């Protein structure tokens with residue numbers, strides 16, 4: 001009589017260990033998949049303003065800053081302190097990169113450095129999402145100072161450009 005419960009519990013314990021190992025392996029495998037290509041695996045912020053990037057979906061609109069397009073919204077109006085994040089929504093590579101000028105220049109002002117991620121705040125000159133592969137999210141960008149900040153895409157300026165207005 002004491003043999004049977006002992007055997008049973010040993011068997012049950014083996015089953016539990018087996019499932020624990022399986023769950024752990026699944027978690028590791030899932031983690032590896034989600035963590036694969038560097039910048040592209042970030043997720044959307046829980047709160048903040050998400051700005052979509054797409055050559056296909058977001059056409060040109062005129063504004064007091066000149067033509068904006070390729071971003072949704074093209075004019076990002078955000079309350080001071082609310083983070084902004086960019087999301088590549090089509091199948092092209094894009095960036096969202098600061099333009100340190102009072103007005104959009106006719107030629108592309110965004111240099112190769114924009115292909116590497118830099119900056120954590122839209123008020124810092126030279127901030128860039130770095131290369132955003134399809135479906136990738138940028139780093140969160142803080143809006144610590146009020147003002148008007150121009151930005152554009154390294155690959156598609158002047159078709160893809162916009163303005164962040166921090167109020």
Ligand SMILES: [Cu+2]
Nearest residue numbers: 094153156160
């Ligand atoms: Cu682009």
